[in-house]
Amino acid sequence: MKLSKLAFPIVFGVLAFGASQMASAAINVPLVLSATVHGFPDLFTDNVLAASASDNIRYAVNGAPIGGGRSGVIVEFDAVNPILRSVRPGRITIRTEARLRPTGNVNVFLYNWANDSYVGLGPMLFDGIDRTRTLAIGTNVRRFINEVGGIRVRLESRTAGRPHRFELDRLQVLVD
Numbered sequence: 001m002k003l004s005k006l007a008f009p010i011v012f013g014v015l016a017f018g019a020s021q022m023a024s025a026a027i028n029v030p031l032v033l034s035a036t037v038h039g040f041p042d043l044f045t046d047n048v049l050a051a052s053a054s055d056n057i058r059y060a061v062n063g064a065p066i067g068g069g070r071s072g073v074i075v076e077f078d079a080v081n082p083i084l085r086s087v088r089p090g091r092i093t094i095r096t097e098a099r100l101r102p103t104g105n106v107n108v109f110l111y112n113w114a115n116d117s118y119v120g121l122g123p124m125l126f127d128g129i130d131r132t133r134t135l136a137i138g139t140n141v142r143r144f145i146n147e148v149g150g151i152r153v154r155l156e157s158r159t160a161g162r163p164h165r166f167e168l169d170r171l172q173v174l175v176d
């Protein structure tokens with residue numbers, strides 16, 4: 001854990017250039033909790049540590065039927081770092097390394113704590129081979145950080161057929 005070394009450049013950047021400027025270093029916010037909303041409970045690997053490193057140990061979820069021959073996967077992760085309570089970051093970046101069978105989009109959302117809703121960042125296209133995808137949002141970032149420095153990420157795949165399996169090797173929540 002090297003967060004203490006990253007704290008200074010983040011704070012310095014905010015103080016020196018104002019909240020609208022992005023600092024040069026990013027905080028990699030640790031994952032602390034996960035909640036699976038959809039999926040077959042007996043077929044997923046509910047171990048958040050599996051998603052914290054790129055090591056081919058995967059957080060795996062099988063899609064639950066949602067009708068019409070389709071299935072859905074919704075997974076939520078909480079990332080928390082207390083330093084986020086006191087900074088005004090310019091951007092949150094979600095980076096994932098994952099595979100999805102069959103090929104399809106996984107839509108990425110951040111939870112807006114200010115009005116209890118999810119804001120979509122866009123789709124990430126995955127197939128049967130591990131792919132690294134990145135989405136970022138830089139508008140009014142404070143709404144995505146709660147009073148304890150928490151950020152909630154939702155990954156949602158609803159368009160794939162059955163069987164439907166999402167395997168997340170790594171999820172990174174980066175703040176800068």
Ligand SMILES: [Ca+2]
Nearest residue numbers: 050053057169
């Ligand atoms: Ca992993």
